Amino acid sequence: MADSQTYNPDSRSEEDITRYLLDRISGLESRNLELREEIRQVESEKRFIESQKIRYEREIRKLKTEVEKLRSPPLIIGTITDVSADNRVVVQSSAGPKFMVRASGFIETEDLKAGARCTLNQQSLTIVDILPQSFDSQIYGMEIDDAPNETYADVGGLEEQITEIREAVELPLTKPELFKKVGISPPRGVLLYGPPGTGKTLLARAVAHETNAKFLRVVGSELVQKYIGEGARLVRELFEHAKKDAPSIIFIDEIDAIGAHRSESITSGDREVQRTLMQLLADLDGFKDRGNVKIIGATNRIDILDPALLRPGRFDRIIEIPEPDIEGRLSIFKIHTKDMSVDDDIDLNEIAILTAGMKGSDIKAICTEAGMFAIRSEREKVSKNDFIKAIEKVGFDHRNGAGELIDGAMFA
């Protein structure tokens, strides 16, 4: 290319200038071609990198799913008893047998130590996690609430049940001296039974709130299904934990999963449930000295409970939590509409009549749905019609004779 520094336009002829410019143009054209080639190469590199990225992302997703699969329950819990040089590990499972297993690639080799507790995938028996030595409520899916917010005022239509639970659970926690004076041992706990969604958990949380007690909730089915062979240990630790944190309330939801009447067939699953139940009974029996720990069991299936669990002295009161009647439904509607902005002409009595056969959880859902209908229509107040549509949506049982009311006739 001609050097522009040495070019002096005054000293050259027109022909020179033309040649010079043609040279310059051809120089720029070939540079342009070079740059285009470079761009093409960079773009093809970019495409290659993008396709690599997609491949890696796909691989990461696959690996993540695999890890999730490995980690999903049921898991077996065990203790590492030996580690060989090639990283094969001997694990004593809590259900009994010993296994020679391998650890998944995500476990750090230095964590594989004799004495460490670990979880094994039930099918592949691969070690999928190393557990902390101390009790960790998170691992066991236990819900711990230092101070539940619910109060008795949040529970609708269960006045008698509230009185009963206050005597059996609240009084021993707040006024233990009364029982000493009279010379009777305070009740240890109550069993709540009734259909799902009627407020059993809500009631238990309210008791914990009113007594300033810690609320420990476990689900019976999780105790026996989540970590095979650990049910009995979990129950023991649960009670220990509750004692340490007293005053506290242990709430065992779905207690039928561990306390169902024992059948003839004895599978390993049954044995696991039995061991867990025996531990629960032992803890309930040894509960006398644990004045400030109370237990509330809940079940939808009292009919299948083992009589051992119902024997006097285990649960002091067995309280039915029934489906709400019209009064109950009205007071539940009042609770759940308390903070809602509703039209002045709404008569909750009428709405309560329309919801025969529905439970507290349905009523809560109806209020939320009614609010959603109002939002969808860009209104700030919830109307009767919103409630009617919500009742329909939540699945009102037409057998209760309200079919003709749902179309709004009653509110026309």
Ligand SMILES: Nc1ncnc2c1ncn2[C@@H]1O[C@H](COP(=O)(O)OP(=O)(O)OP(=O)(O)O)[C@@H](O)[C@H]1O
């Ligand atoms: N009696 C009630 N008063 C006010 N709200 C209620 C009542 N019953 C149920 N609810 C509402 O429904 C929700 C679910 O009820 P809850 O979990 O207490 O039922 P449950 O009887 O424990 O059900 P499950 O047997 O399925 O565990 C509560 O959080 C509450 O909002």
